[in-house]
Amino acid sequence: MRDDMTEAQNTKRPGALIAMSGGVDSSVAAWLMQQAGYDCTGITMRLTRNETLGQSGFHTCCSEKDIEDAAEVAFAMDIPYEVLDFTADFREKIIEKFIRVYEMGGTPNPCIDCNRYMKFDHLLRWAESHGMEYVVTGHYARVEQDEATGRWLLKKGLDEGKDQSYVLYNLTQEQLAHVRLPLGGLHKAEVREIAEKQHFINARKHDSQDICFVPDGDYARFMEDFTGKHYPAGDFLDENGKKVGTHNGAVRYTIGQRKGLGLAMGAPVYVCAKDMQANTVTVGPEENLFDRIVYADEVNWIAIPELTAPLRVTARTRYHQTEQAATVYPAGEGQFRLEFDQPQRAPTPGQAVVLYQGDVVLGGGTIVAVE
CATH class of the missing domain: 2.30.30.280 (Adenine nucleotide alpha hydrolases-like domains)
Incomplete structure (x- = not known):
């Protein structure tokens, strides 16, 4: 009996928390992990209680409609499913920072902050406390370990049009060790095909496009309503x-x-x-918008432990921008200076600048100044 128990313990399937947004990508990520033999639990984060924020359903994430869709897919897959209430932290760390950056003259990137503080912080800790080894999302990017150095690497998704490595540059080594991104090697069309074969309710659902708490795009009106300011x-x-x-x-x-x-x-x-x-x-005139030098702070290095000398890189200062050749220089603790070969149009404080070497994310930071 004891030998049987030991064998059962040794063959226990690894636990995976699937961050289910209600969209097709996270649903297929859940299915792929289940097929790979993981013990999956679906989780949706409730980030706001204001029902009016999620009315469109098809263009924002984390609305009531999304929760319904995620629950239905989890039921179809016969996996446990829960909704976790993170509204208080989302208000403090995402919404209030969003407003603060705009009021200081910058342009915030709340999706990057949501990944940093919510998905890969709160969810990882929740998974760990419930005996799960991994957090899984439907992002189009890849996580691999460098055999030579032992460091975890973040790489671009193979579908160049959907690559989301830019919004994941804040992942730490500890987080990357416990993150799985099963869509990184797939194209969007393949993901929809899998969802249709599984008869998932969201197989043809539109991708989320807007800031989830500003679904109509009028962020200034949202800020005035939220703060009571004019x-x-x-x-x-x-x-x-x-x-x-x-x-x-x-x-x-x-x-x-x-x-x-x-x-x-x-x-x-x-x-x-x-x-x-x-x-x-x-x-x-438009020519006044172009700058060659960008300064960044709150820097996170992934492929290297730190920057000790100038490096040749390519870089993006916007999510879907084509990478541009540049040289990055150390500029103090948690900072760097980036000099582009050619002037770039409107690099903006508050936005992320992400550095690449080939398909590997070297690291990134938040733009604080340009010249």
């Missing part, structure tokens, strides 16, 4: 500091924006700078 009108200035019009509140404009300015200046103008204290927005 962001007042102020002056549009030209590159010489001359007033050329009146704006509707500096938070409503992003660096590089052309549409919606309401200015007739004889030639196209773009938002080139904002002074949040003076509540001014400076506009100018």
